[in-house]
Every structure is written in C-alpha cells, then in structure tokens.
Amino acid sequence: MxxxxxxxxxxxxxxxxxxxxxxxxxxxxxxxxxxxxxxxxxxxxxxxxxxxxxxxxxxxxxxxxxxxxxxxxxxxxxxxxxxxxxxxxxxxxxxxxxxxxxxxxxxxxxxxxxxxxxxxxxxxxxxxDESLIFALLGQYHIKGKKDWAPFEQAGFLYRRSKAHDIDSSKLALEIGLSKRKVEHLIAVYQFMLDNGDPDTSKWSYYDEYLKSSTIRKARLSQQGFDNLVVEKIKSGEIARAVDVRDRLPVICSASKALQKFSTRTYGFEDAHEHAVEAGADSTPYKKLAKFRQWLARPEVESALSHAQGETRKKIHFELDKLAGRIEAVSAKLNPKK
The missing domain is CATH 3.90.1530 (Conserved hypothetical protein from pyrococcus furiosus pfu- 392566-001, ParB domain)
Known part of the structure; x- marks a missing residue:
C-alpha cells in the first residue's frame, strides 16, 4: 500500500x-x-x-x-x-x-x-484501475457537468471502446447514456476518422448525416456517396449542418436528382432544386406516397382481404370513398383528361 x-x-x-x-x-x-x-x-x-x-x-x-x-x-x-x-x-x-x-x-x-x-x-x-478512471471522467463530463462537446464525448467513448475493448452496453451503463446513443457517437467519430475529417466544427454535419434513414438508403444504393458528401462538406459546397439535415434527404428522396447528384452531373444546389421541382419536398406528396406504399404491402392486402363481417363492410365503404376522392382529385390535377 x-x-x-x-x-x-x-x-x-x-x-x-x-x-x-x-x-x-x-x-x-x-x-x-x-x-x-x-x-x-x-x-x-x-x-x-x-x-x-x-x-x-x-x-x-x-x-x-x-x-x-x-x-x-x-x-x-x-x-x-x-x-x-x-x-x-x-x-x-x-x-x-x-x-x-x-x-x-x-x-x-x-x-x-x-x-x-x-x-x-x-x-x-x-x-x-483504468476502467475507474474513464468512469470517473464520464461521471464528471458526460453524465454530470456535460461540459464536453459531442465530439469530445464521442472521442472519449471511442477510445474507451477501442483501447480497453469495452462493448457499447457496458459503456452505456458506465456513462448513463442509452446503448443506441453510445453506438451512434462512436460511429460518427469513426466515420470522421475514416474519411480524414477530424475537424471538430464539422461534428454536427456528420452527426446528421449518419442519423438520417433516408440518407442511409442513398449511401447503400449509390457507390461512392460517402466520399462525395464528405468532399462537399470539406469544400464548403454543403455549407451548413442544417443543409445535411433538411436538404440532403430531399435529394435522396428524388431518384433522378439523386442519380445526377451521385454522378456529379448536378451540384448540391442544382440537385436540391430539381428534387423540389420533382415533389420530393412536398408534404402532401410524401404523405400520399407513404400511404400508397403501405397499401401495396402484401401483408396489408392480405389483412384487408381476410377481414370478415362488419369490419369487411367498413373497409369496403372506406375504399369506395377513397376511390371517389382519388378520381375527383385526379380530375383537378389533370383537367384536360
């Protein structure tokens, strides 16, 4: 002693x-x-x-x-x-x-x-013990005073995970965050390292980038999408984190605009403009598309077709009303037909 x-x-x-x-x-x-x-x-x-x-x-x-x-x-x-x-x-x-x-x-x-x-x-x-040192720092700066910036929190958790081989579940218990939050922080930090952009001021850009499910689909479907977006963030073409949050998902929701953006035919501004023109930023369109996609699911069709008794009558009534509204709205959108 x-x-x-x-x-x-x-x-x-x-x-x-x-x-x-x-x-x-x-x-x-x-x-x-x-x-x-x-x-x-x-x-x-x-x-x-x-x-x-x-x-x-x-x-x-x-x-x-x-x-x-x-x-x-x-x-x-x-x-x-x-x-x-x-x-x-x-x-x-x-x-x-x-x-x-x-x-x-x-x-x-x-x-x-x-x-x-x-x-x-x-x-x-x-x-x-080293684990107690990291737990102490977490108590002070993440769970307690919370005076570390998100990038600093993420770096702390990343090193704890990698250097000490601590899994996200244990880290979550140590720090008092959810397992999902811990994994997200580590993933964003890792992404910034992998893409050569350790600029702390860019944390919120990549935080929003990895948070969006719409962007995630584009990352999976478009080869080199990560490299393209990182390049545009570094150059300042994507000027604000809010653009990643609000405007990039609009591009990713419009297939043609996304394709031209991914192949560098359109820059960020042009791609967003064309996506908006295509209706990707329209709330009514989004709601209608989401409803159509839901109705087209095999399990939904099966559930509707197997309905019995009074429920089946109510479903039929709603579909008849819906068909009428669709015909009326379509006539207004296409008056020449």
Whole structure:
C-alpha cells in the first residue's frame, strides 16, 4: 500500500466511482510537478490527429488558447484559488480531472509564481484501475457537468471502446447514456476518422448525416456517396449542418436528382432544386406516397382481404370513398383528361 493509500485509509476519505469507494487524500502540491493527462478529450482530437503523443508543453499551450480556460483564469483570480480540487493520480501526478484548471494556474503563475505556485488536489491511488478512471471522467463530463462537446464525448467513448475493448452496453451503463446513443457517437467519430475529417466544427454535419434513414438508403444504393458528401462538406459546397439535415434527404428522396447528384452531373444546389421541382419536398406528396406504399404491402392486402363481417363492410365503404376522392382529385390535377 502506497503512502497516499495509507493516508486515505487513516482519514477514511473516499470518492465514489461507479459504485466503488476509492480512497483519496486531499492535499496541496506544487503545480509545476503536476502533469496534464495526455488522453484529455479537450485536446486529444487536436493534438493527436497524427497519432503522436503530445508533449506537456503542447497541451499547456493549446489549453491556454481556449476561451473557457481564459475565462477560468479570471474566475480563479477573482476567487483567490480553486473552489474544487483537481483529481490527481498518485506517483505519476497526472491530473485526471481538472486539466483546464491546471492550465489556468500555469497561466496565472507566469505573472505571480508564488501566489499560484501550489494547487489543491485530491490524490487517487497510483494503481487505480483504468476502467475507474474513464468512469470517473464520464461521471464528471458526460453524465454530470456535460461540459464536453459531442465530439469530445464521442472521442472519449471511442477510445474507451477501442483501447480497453469495452462493448457499447457496458459503456452505456458506465456513462448513463442509452446503448443506441453510445453506438451512434462512436460511429460518427469513426466515420470522421475514416474519411480524414477530424475537424471538430464539422461534428454536427456528420452527426446528421449518419442519423438520417433516408440518407442511409442513398449511401447503400449509390457507390461512392460517402466520399462525395464528405468532399462537399470539406469544400464548403454543403455549407451548413442544417443543409445535411433538411436538404440532403430531399435529394435522396428524388431518384433522378439523386442519380445526377451521385454522378456529379448536378451540384448540391442544382440537385436540391430539381428534387423540389420533382415533389420530393412536398408534404402532401410524401404523405400520399407513404400511404400508397403501405397499401401495396402484401401483408396489408392480405389483412384487408381476410377481414370478415362488419369490419369487411367498413373497409369496403372506406375504399369506395377513397376511390371517389382519388378520381375527383385526379380530375383537378389533370383537367384536360
């Protein structure tokens, strides 16, 4: 048992992580001796896109550039110190929770190294299980404060899934999200990596892209569709995430416009315009098409034809009324006939 564990046992202080009472020691440590956590989701996606582990100086520099850290510096300066201690792993002195606060102290120490030389910390055992570390971060940033952006949440879950071979069901229980949500976040993150676009500002584009069932059908039917859409997002031709959500499904719903878009005959704007002209963005058309498709299903036809007694009479009555309305509406749409 190390010194930190012995001290924690003596004081009885613990931190509850995923139902486990982990012994901790609250103390102060020179901030220059603390180390940033290299798997910190706040900077991981920016500093590790090439696969190389960032240096401590790189992490400090990147964090100090972030707006939330600049705000944090002013808050800590006004309060005269930390409200909550940072969470540190003993021996390695990695700051598992509180990397932004460490960066803020480093920034403050540049002008007053004495006042901002030491930080209040909560020491975890050096041999704490890695799964508990990730569960702790999830408790703080996904289930608790929810201050990580979706891209950061997804990157955290992706690495937990890949590096520690944790399935989505277990991740969902750890983090407090649904299994479907966890799988979607990981899938979007994986898609961005596979397509060479780790730009955090594009997260919502790909989130909408993988969320749509209409787009999914086009991805399956049109060869190279993913590459085409990624290219247009990167170039700015698809300018907003809302265009992926609202306009791309319209293109995917119009077969001719989709074909010409997929073969690059039409650009995004032209394809959308032609899809709208074809009625793909028409609510009445969509409802009518959906009803026709439902009525054409073999199981629906079988259910209708096997209806008996009073139910059969009612169905026949509704079909007669429907036939009359169809004939009347068709006459208005085609007055020359």
């Amino acid at each position: 190390n010194t930190a564990q012995e001290s924690a046992k003596a004081t009885g202080e613990t931190l509850l992580i995923r139902g486990v009472e982990v012994p901790v020691v609250t103390s102060t440590i020179a901030q220059k001796d603390l180390r940033f956590f290299v798997d910190n989701p706040r900077v991981y996606s920016i500093l590790r896109v090439d696969g190389e582990e960032p240096s401590q100086a790189d992490i400090e520099r990147k964090l100090l550039e972030m707006d939330h850290v600049k705000t944090l510096i002013q808050d800590i300066k006004r309060d005269g110190g930390l409200t909550d201690p940072v969470v540190v792993r003993a021996q390695s002195l990695e700051v598992l929770e509180g990397n932004s606060r460490l960066a803020a102290y480093r920034g403050l120490a540049k002008t007053d190294p004495v006042k901002w030389g030491r930080m209040k910390v909560r020491l975890l055992p050096a041999d704490i």
